[in-house]
């Protein structure tokens with residue numbers, strides 16, 4: 001019994017570090033935030049605003065999401081990617097799959113993470 005518990009602890013340790021490694025170090029699917037910034041400026045800024053706070057020049061009901069808020073930043077990349085890809089029904093958030101490649105959607109998602117840290121001002 002003791003041995004089995006130990007094995008489980010070791011296994012979950014390995015699993016956990018694999019998960020953290022995947023999220024933090026990137027798994028080859030991490031977008032380029034620099035490219036994402038350009039895409040964001042051209043396509044998203046008019047609604048989401050310079051800082052991503054949902055205070056762009058265009059306003060809507062339901063309101064534009066604050067991309068820097070925990071509500072957005074706590075979501076997994078995969079969830080943000082899906083929203084950008086497919087849009088949100090009955091809101092102003094359109095489906096960008098018709099405009100952006102999967103790689104570009106990853107790039108712009110990487111930039112949303114930068115907006116979340118406030119480090120966007122130091123990006124080239």
Ligand code: HEC
Pocket residue numbers: 039040043044045046047048058060062063064065067071072073075080083084088091092093094096108109
């Ligand atoms: C025409 C205005 C408009 C444009 C342009 C726009 N969005 Fe949005 N976006 C919205 C609105 C409105 C919502 C909130 C939808 C809702 O209520 O669910 C939203 C929601 C989102 C969300 C979901 C946030 C969350 O908390 O789940 C993401 C991610 C997002 N937008 C990214 C983008 C990106 C990236 C672009 C540019 C490629 C973009 N948006 C362009 C209006 C816009």
